[in-house]
Amino acid sequence: MITVLSGGVGAARLLRALCLVLDPGEMTAVVNVGDDLVLHGLTICPDLDTITYTLAGLGNDELGWGLRGETWRVMDELATLGGAAWFRLGDRDLATHLYRSQRLREGATKSDVARELCDRWGVKIRLLPVTNDDVATVFDTELGRLSFQEYFVQHRHDVAVRSITFEGAADARPTAEVLAALRDASRIVIAPSNPLISIDPILQIPGVREILENRRDDVVAVSPIVNGAALKGPADRLLLELGHDVSPLGVADFYKGLIGTIIIDEADAALAERIGSHGIDVRVTTTIMAGPGNAERLARAVLS
Amino acid sequence: MITVLSGGVGAARLLRALCLVLDPGEMTAVVNVGDDLVLHGLTICPDLDTITYTLAGLGNDELGWGLRGETWRVMDELATLGGAAWFRLGDRDLATHLYRSQRLREGATKSDVARELCDRWGVKIRLLPVTNDDVATVFDTELGRLSFQEYFVQHRHDVAVRSITFEGAADARPTAEVLAALRDASRIVIAPSNPLISIDPILQIPGVREILENRRDDVVAVSPIVNGAALKGPADRLLLELGHDVSPLGVADFYKGLIGTIIIDEADAALAERIGSHGIDVRVTTTIMAGPGNAERLARAVLS
Numbered sequence: 001m002i003t004v005l006s007g008g009v010g011a012a013r014l015l016r017a018l019c020l021v022l023d024p025g026e027m028t029a030v031v032n033v034g035d036d037l038v039l040h041g042l043t044i045c046p047d048l049d050t051i052t053y054t055l056a057g058l059g060n061d062e063l064g065w066g067l068r069g070e071t072w073r074v075m076d077e078l079a080t081l082g083g084a085a086w087f088r089l090g091d092r093d094l095a096t097h098l099y100r101s102q103r104l105r106e107g108a109t110k111s112d113v114a115r116e117l118c119d120r121w122g123v124k125i126r127l128l129p130v131t132n133d134d135v136a137t138v139f140d141t142e143l144g145r146l147s148f149q150e151y152f153v154q155h156r157h158d159v160a161v162r163s164i165t166f167e168g169a170a171d172a173r174p175t176a177e178v179l180a181a182l183r184d185a186s187r188i189v190i191a192p193s194n195p196l197i198s199i200d201p202i203l204q205i206p207g208v209r210e211i212l213e214n215r216r217d218d219v220v221a222v223s224p225i226v227n228g229a230a231l232k233g234p235a236d237r238l239l240l241e242l243g244h245d246v247s248p249l250g251v252a253d254f255y256k257g258l259i260g261t262i263i264i265d266e267a268d269a270a271l272a273e274r275i276g277s278h279g280i281d282v283r284v285t286t287t288i289m290a291g292p293g294n295a296e297r298l299a300r301a302v303l304s
Numbered sequence: 305m306i307t308v309l310s311g312g313v314g315a316a317r318l319l320r321a322l323c324l325v326l327d328p329g330e331m332t333a334v335v336n337v338g339d340d341l342v343l344h345g346l347t348i349c350p351d352l353d354t355i356t357y358t359l360a361g362l363g364n365d366e367l368g369w370g371l372r373g374e375t376w377r378v379m380d381e382l383a384t385l386g387g388a389a390w391f392r393l394g395d396r397d398l399a400t401h402l403y404r405s406q407r408l409r410e411g412a413t414k415s416d417v418a419r420e421l422c423d424r425w426g427v428k429i430r431l432l433p434v435t436n437d438d439v440a441t442v443f444d445t446e447l448g449r450l451s452f453q454e455y456f457v458q459h460r461h462d463v464a465v466r467s468i469t470f471e472g473a474a475d476a477r478p479t480a481e482v483l484a485a486l487r488d489a490s491r492i493v494i495a496p497s498n499p500l501i502s503i504d505p506i507l508q509i510p511g512v513r514e515i516l517e518n519r520r521d522d523v524v525a526v527s528p529i530v531n532g533a534a535l536k537g538p539a540d541r542l543l544l545e546l547g548h549d550v551s552p553l554g555v556a557d558f559y560k561g562l563i564g565t566i567i568i569d570e571a572d573a574a575l576a577e578r579i580g581s582h583g584i585d586v587r588v589t590t591t592i593m594a595g596p597g598n599a600e601r602l603a604r605a606v607l608s
Binding site for chain 2 (some may be wrong): 038039040041042043071073074075077078080081082083084091092094095096097098099101102104105116117120
């Protein structure tokens with residue numbers, strides 16, 4: 001049994017890669033909820049949905065997010081009404097949010113809904129939101145305080161960030177399933193998601209960091225930074241703005257005390273020795289999951 | 305200036321008919337909110353929307369509800385997820401509910417949203433929800449307690465009703481605009497909507513009934529019952545089950561003390577004398593708004 005701390009796209013790809021070499025029934029993803037939002041009255045869980053759609057084989061490869069075969073009837077109409085249409089919700093995608101929102105009103109938890117959607121779509125990896133309590137990632141920026149989606153979507157993460165906080169995290173409780181999945185896993189993997197805004201809001205939930213500290217020899221992280229840049233999203237810029245090294249070294253330092261091993265890309269092989277001197281084992285392989293060959297090689301490195 | 309107490313379809317048709325003979329800028333509709341519901345996290349106001357869509361010329365004539373040119377992508381997908389798809393929300397219609405729900409979260413009132421949607425669609429009649437407080441029409445039935453939409457849509461109003469209550473009505477406040485529209489109108493019209501479930505929840509909002517009682521000579525009702533039957537919906541069955549006469553006489557008695565005049569259909573001309581003996585003026589005309597000729601004749605009767 002392995003457990004993967006997961007953000008959105010990067011984690012979804014790693015989980016898909018792991019399915020090439022491991023029975024999905026032996027995997028659990030503990031998923032960030034700091035990006036979750038309520039918009040138009042709908043509760044939206046972007047990371048959970050990205051993983052679910054990707055693993056179900058329903059991901060929209062052209063867009064890089066959302067569902068394939070998507071249409072935009074509701075959003076087009078909402079735009080003509082003058083509504084807030086900047087956060088694009090496709091018609092198929094909306095059904096997910098309507099379903100979740102109604103189930104939550106009926107008393108279900110986000111964990112329940114994640115399980116129900118996985119069952120519906122035949123996703124065998126267990127997806128666990130790290131908590132069923134409300135956590136909101138908030139950015140203090142040059143433009144003032146921005147919610148996650150204001151920062152990420154409305155401003156396309158093109159705004160300088162001074163600090164990041166996770167509102168509600170200190171009072172949130174990890175679910176019992178999450179604690180058990182972290183304690184019982186033979187290996188804990190930190191996906192190549194953004195350390196600062198995808199993984200940190202998981203680590204900030206009381207109890208999670210402590211388990212990793214106690215089990216650091218069983219924890220392996222995959223660097224999301226390759227050759228000084230993020231494969232996707234603002235991880236590179238945020239690391240720089242918040243005083244970290246924009247390299248696997250910066251990532252390793254950010255996870256210091258929590259991980260025994262980091263997997264870095266061949267492009268960064270020259271950094272292996274320096275990272276190793278920080279007391280972290282380093283594995284060098286192809287971390288860019290372009291094509292099934294590379295994906296399988298990375299998956300084997302994660303599990304070896 | 306005239307003010308029309310309004311439910312959904314019947315009221316929408318009467319308002320459209322009145323536009324044939326009166327400047328829409330001189331009309332206000334005070335609209336029932338007892339059918340309103342929160343479903344999938346979305347705040348839905350069926351009567352306000354039916355009137356808005358009809359007056360905007362966007363009504364779906366085939367269905368008799370919703371928007372023309374409607375598609376069902378979200379609902380179809382929701383059904384495959386096992387979601388609650390019994391309350392059919394078209395893709396275009398959903399945009400209205402997303403818009404309203406977001407605006408309410410931002411602090412707007414239902415009144416604000418009604419005005420914004422009318423502005424957007426060029427509807428000149430002023431539409432006022434009777435209150436911005438929550439009111440819920442609830443049915444005590446042979447199957448137990450049912451919400452409005454459970455009764456109306458899920459059970460297709462094919463279940464015996466023992467009593468109807470309007471939860472929240474006693475504590476709700478009519479808006480200042482509603483009170484002014486009722487006090488200042490030269491005439492108050494009660495649309496041919498269901499007296500028991502469309503008009504009564506308006507009358508139950510504290511202050512509304514009193515204004516009508518004080519102005520009863522200026523109040524005219526259009527009977528929704530013609531020849532012993534409702535033109536649409538369960539008004540006939542409900543009148544019977546709750547001990548009223550299923551005729552314009554039963555309607556006139558229900559509104560006793562509130563109206564000075566009732567307009568009944570030619571099919572019920574024989575009842576005019578009996579109703580008149582109850583101290584209510586009776587006008588006989590065509591109340592079925594089939595075609596613009598009939599609609600205009602009814603409108604002139606209402607205004608004369």
